[in-house]
Amino acid sequence: MPLDTATDMQADLSSRRLFARLWRDYLRPHRLSMAIALVLLVVEGSTLALLSYALEPLFDRVFVGGDVGAIWIIGSFILSLFVIRATTLVASRTMLTAIAQRTSAAMQVDLLRHLLTLDGGFFQINPPGQLIERVQGDTAAVQGVWSLLVTGFGRDSVALAALTVVAVSVDPQWAAFAVVGTPLLILPALAVQRYIRRKFGQLREQAGRRATRLDEIFHGITAIKLNRIEDYQLDRFKRIVASIVKAETKSVASRVTVPAMIDIVTGIGFFTVIIFGGREIAQGERTVGEFMAFFSAMTLAFQPLRRLGDMAGQWQTAAVSLRRIYGLLDRQAEVRAEAATPAVAIADTGLRFEDVRLSFGEHEVLRGVSFTAEPGKTTALVGPSGAGKSTIFNLLTRLVDPQSGRIELGGSDIRGLELNQLRDQFSVVSQEPSLFDETIRENILLGRRDISPEALSRALDAAHVTEFTATLPNGLDTPAGPRGSSLSGGQRQRVAIARAVLRDAPILLLDEATSALDATSERLVQEALDRLSYGRTTLVIAHRLATVRGADKIIVLDHGRVVEEGTHDMLLALGGLYAGLCRLQFSE
Numbered sequence: 001m002p003l004d005t006a007t008d009m010q011a012d013l014s015s016r017r018l019f020a021r022l023w024r025d026y027l028r029p030h031r032l033s034m035a036i037a038l039v040l041l042v043v044e045g046s047t048l049a050l051l052s053y054a055l056e057p058l059f060d061r062v063f064v065g066g067d068v069g070a071i072w073i074i075g076s077f078i079l080s081l082f083v084i085r086a087t088t089l090v091a092s093r094t095m096l097t098a099i100a101q102r103t104s105a106a107m108q109v110d111l112l113r114h115l116l117t118l119d120g121g122f123f124q125i126n127p128p129g130q131l132i133e134r135v136q137g138d139t140a141a142v143q144g145v146w147s148l149l150v151t152g153f154g155r156d157s158v159a160l161a162a163l164t165v166v167a168v169s170v171d172p173q174w175a176a177f178a179v180v181g182t183p184l185l186i187l188p189a190l191a192v193q194r195y196i197r198r199k200f201g202q203l204r205e206q207a208g209r210r211a212t213r214l215d216e217i218f219h220g221i222t223a224i225k226l227n228r229i230e231d232y233q234l235d236r237f238k239r240i241v242a243s244i245v246k247a248e249t250k251s252v253a254s255r256v257t258v259p260a261m262i263d264i265v266t267g268i269g270f271f272t273v274i275i276f277g278g279r280e281i282a283q284g285e286r287t288v289g290e291f292m293a294f295f296s297a298m299t300l301a302f303q304p305l306r307r308l309g310d311m312a313g314q315w316q317t318a319a320v321s322l323r324r325i326y327g328l329l330d331r332q333a334e335v336r337a338e339a340a341t342p343a344v345a346i347a348d349t350g351l352r353f354e355d356v357r358l359s360f361g362e363h364e365v366l367r368g369v370s371f372t373a374e375p376g377k378t379t380a381l382v383g384p385s386g387a388g389k390s391t392i393f394n395l396l397t398r399l400v401d402p403q404s405g406r407i408e409l410g411g412s413d414i415r416g417l418e419l420n421q422l423r424d425q426f427s428v429v430s431q432e433p434s435l436f437d438e439t440i441r442e443n444i445l446l447g448r449r450d451i452s453p454e455a456l457s458r459a460l461d462a463a464h465v466t467e468f469t470a471t472l473p474n475g476l477d478t479p480a481g482p483r484g485s486s487l488s489g490g491q492r493q494r495v496a497i498a499r500a501v502l503r504d505a506p507i508l509l510l511d512e513a514t515s516a517l518d519a520t521s522e523r524l525v526q527e528a529l530d531r532l533s534y535g536r537t538t539l540v541i542a543h544r545l546a547t548v549r550g551a552d553k554i555i556v557l558d559h560g561r562v563v564e565e566g567t568h569d570m571l572l573a574l575g576g577l578y579a580g581l582c583r584l585q586f587s588e
Contacts, residue, residue, distance in 0.1 A: 015315065018322045022145075025110075026103040033095050034150055040092040041154030045304070047085045049162030052297035054078055056170075060289030092155075096147040104143040111135045111328060119335035120399035124360075129212025134328055137207050138321040145318035152311045156304035163301040170294040171286070174277050178269035178298055188261060195254045196316040203247040204320060210240050219483075255313035259306040266302055273298070335401050335419075346410040346417075349425065349506045349537040350375040351396065356405030358391060365391050366402065367560040373553070375410075378538040380548035382578065383557035389541045393509050396539075397426055427505040429529070431512035433496035435484030440469060441476040443484070444498045451502060462531050463498035464524045465491075490525060497528045508538040545578075545585055554578065 027034065058074050061067040112135055168175045217224065217233055224233055277294070280286045351373040358366040366388045373379040381389045394400050395407060398419060407414050414422055435443050444459070445451055460466045460476075468491050472478040484492045493513060500508065513529060526547070542548045549568045556564035556571065556578045564576050571578035 015319055018319055018326070019149075021326060022142075022322065026106055027099075030099045030103065033099055037092045037095040037099075038150055038154040040088040040095075041151060042158045044085055044088040044092065045155040045157075045159030046162050047081045048159045048300045048304075049166050049297070051078060051081050052163060052166050052293055052300055054081075055296050056287075056289040056293035058289070059292045060287050064288060092151075096150060100143050100147050104139050107139045107142070107325065108135050111139070111325065114329055114331075118331065118333045119401075120394060121334060121360075122331070127212045127215070129210070129215040130208040132215070133204070133208040133211045134324060137211070138204065138324050141204070141321040142318050142325065145315065145322075148311055148314055148318075152308055156307050156311075159304045160301050160308065163297045163304075166297040167294050167301075170290050170297070171277070174273050174294055177272040177276060178266075188257070192254050192257050193312055193316050196251060196313050197320055199247055199251040199254060200317040200320045203244065203251055204324060206240060206244045206247055210237075210244060213237050213240055251317070255310065255317070258309040258313060262306055262309045266298075266305070270298065335398050346412065346425065348375040348410045350408075350410060351379075351507070351537065351539070352406075352408040352411075353392070354406040354408070356395065356402045356407060358388075358395065358400065358402045365560055366395075368405070369557070369560065369562055371555050371562050371565060373537060373539055375537050376535060377552035378533060378540060378548075378550075380540045380542060380551035380554045381557060382542060382545060382548065382554060382581070383563075384581075385543075386559075387557035388560045389557055390511060393428070393511060393539070393541070396509070397423055397428070425505055426507050426509055427500035427503045427532075428509045428511065429493070429496050429500055429513045429532075433484070433492050435480050435487070435492055435495060437482045438480060439474075439477045440465070440472075440480055440487075440495060443480050443495055444476075444502065446499060448502070455502065459498045459501040462501050463494045463528045465494050465498050467524070468494070490520075490522075493525045494528060497525065497532060500532055506536055508533050508536045510538065510540045510542075512541055512543065545582055 054074055054077055057070065058078075061070045062074065115131060115135070164175070167178065213233075213236060217237070224230060273294070277286065277291055281288065281291050353369050353371050356366055356369045357364070369388065369392070371379075381392060383389060391400075395402055396409075396414070398414060401415070409417070409422070409425065444456070444465070457466075460469070465476075469475050469478070478486070480486055480492075480495070484495070487495070496513075510529060510533075513525065540548055540551065548554060551568070554564075554566060554568060554571055555562055556576070558577055564571055564574060564578050566574070572582060573579075
């Protein structure tokens with residue numbers, strides 16, 4: 001099931017449930033730091049109310065009353081407020097940033113850890129760009145939400161409440177006039193939040209498509225240049241980023257609507273207070289200091305009020321990414337490791353397929369495949385492209401599971417084996433070995449720490465790796481490049497064979513391991529494979545039939561079925577599909 005469908009399944013997660021999961025999974029370990037930051041923010045927010053309160057004696061006692069002696073006292077008090085505000089600002093922001101970064105990093109690690117548990121079918125329908133955007137883009141969108149909430153509820157709500165108390169203590173009637181337009185905000189704010197949620201969901205989806213397009217362009221750059229389709233690919237990318245610009249613009253425009261409406265409502269309140277309060281001051285019923293204390297309190301409350309208004313919109317955008325993140329984390333692998341199943345002794349390395357059927361959607365890949373591969377012998381799988389040969393390897397290693405049928409290893413159904421135990425039985429060398437942008441040494445060891453220098457040296461010699469690393473400037477520590485691009489095809493294959501030698505698994509799976517090599521590289525690689533396969537149960541996929549003439553058994557597949565089985569000479573004598581393929585290839 002594609003990720004977008006999984007996201008829709010999580011649409012019923014309410015804001016309360018989302019935050020509850022966020023707190024349980026990521027914020028609870030930082031609760032002490034958050035509590036300290038909250039206290040600091042409360043102190044910072046309260047300084048605004050004390051500042052507005054200090055303005056009344058400043059105007060009435062000093063500016064109007066002429067009490068020069070009070071200047072130092074009031075001035076020192078105001079200065080201390082700004083010092084406290086600056087100190088708490090630095091401390092709280094530093095703590096909240098550290099919390100945001102650590103929780104975001106933990107979320108990214110959890111997402112990647114979970115993705116690595118999912119089966120091959122998941123990655124066939126979800127492109128890398130979409131997954132990168134989930135791990136990177138969605139966590140970045142959520143990164144500051146808890147800082148926002150703590151700041152909002154800690155500093156801004158306290159500042160707003162304290163300033164409101166100051167305003168009410170000066171004149172409750174003026175305070176009532178100041179909030180006369182507040183009911184006008186309710187319905188529009190609710191409508192704007194729903195719109196923000198919808199638009200930001202579209203934005204995250206388009207961002208995933210952008211990452212997918214970039215991933216395909218950079219990985220297919222050679223084909224793009226050779227076919228001169230740079231403009232075509234650029235036009236496709238332009239359409240995607242244009243949709244992102246449109247969605248981003250609408251999202252931001254809708255998000256700032258609530259703060260903008262707060263501005264209008266605040267302006268109405270100020271206008272009403274000035275009309276009624278100004279008359280009372282002119283008539284001597286109120287002092288200038290009282291008005292300045294009230295006016296400064298309402299003015300200072302303006303920014304916290306705007307931030308709190310914007311907080312609802314920011315939470316909606318973060319909630320979209322949270323739903324996408326938890327939609328992915330809640331996805332269960334179709335092929336699951338039976339962790340509770342104890343490891344069982346495997347009698348031998350014989351393999352048996354019994355009426356195995358597999359379909360991808362409407363496409364039936366395997367249609368009742370049955371055959372055996374004898375332990376310690378070589379079995380070749382041949383047939384036209386699309387016959388289902390590579391699928392058999394994926395089934396053996398449980399990258400996918402069949403819809404029906406039974407696959408046995410040593411007489412045991414492989415579904416009854418723990419996944420790690422099952423995969424430890426196989427070494428795989430494929431036509432396109434997966435190399436990482438690391439050194440050749442790291443690509444061979446694959447993180448293993450238990451390999452002695454002697455064992456590594458034997459593997460390098462057996463795979464003919466030493467022959468080319470000796471000519472490289474940094475030897476075994478030479479970078480292989482992205483996807484092994486710094487190495488030739490034959491060199492990449494020899495690195496993969498060295499991996500298999502170190503792995504020392506009892507079953508060897510060879511998928512077109514020499515089909516794309518030149519004659520010299522093929523000879524070296526074939527020699528290494530012959531050494532590696534000696535004494536092991538070996539399954540070989542080959543289009544070039546000359547490489548499997550000596551196999552102990554040849555299985556001929558066509559349209560997902562086993563149509564012939566036997567040795568090379570037996571199948572030639574049969575005069576069927578295999579004989580026809582041989583005549584075609586050998587005549588060429």
